Amino acid sequence: MITNRYIHPTIELCTKCQGEGIIIVYPAWDMLNQYGEAAECPTCEGSGRVVVSKKIEVTVSPFKNKII
Numbered sequence: 912m913i914t915n916r917y918i919h920p921t922i923e924l925c926t927k928c929q930g931e932g933i934i935i936v937y938p939a940w941d942m943l944n945q946y947g948e949a950a951e952c953p954t955c956e957g958s959g960r961v962v963v964s965k966k967i968e969v970t971v972s973p974f975k976n977k978i979i
């Protein structure tokens with residue numbers, strides 16, 4: 912039997928900016944990454960935190976223990 916379970920949304924640290932809210936964006940021509948500019952993180956929109964919702968699939972099967 913397979914059931915879906917929903918976990919309450921939790922607030923977690925943004926993994927894209929490590930909670931800073933700012934990322935460094937380098938122009939495409941800047942191969943050595945020397946001319947980066949700070950920009951608002953598009954994932955958390957500058958807050959450094961994100962709301963994470965989870966849905967897990969649970970499989971339940973009978974336990975058939977063979978005792979000799």
Ligand SMILES: [Zn+2]
Pocket residue numbers: 925926927928929930931932933952953954955956957959960
């Ligand atoms: Zn972020």
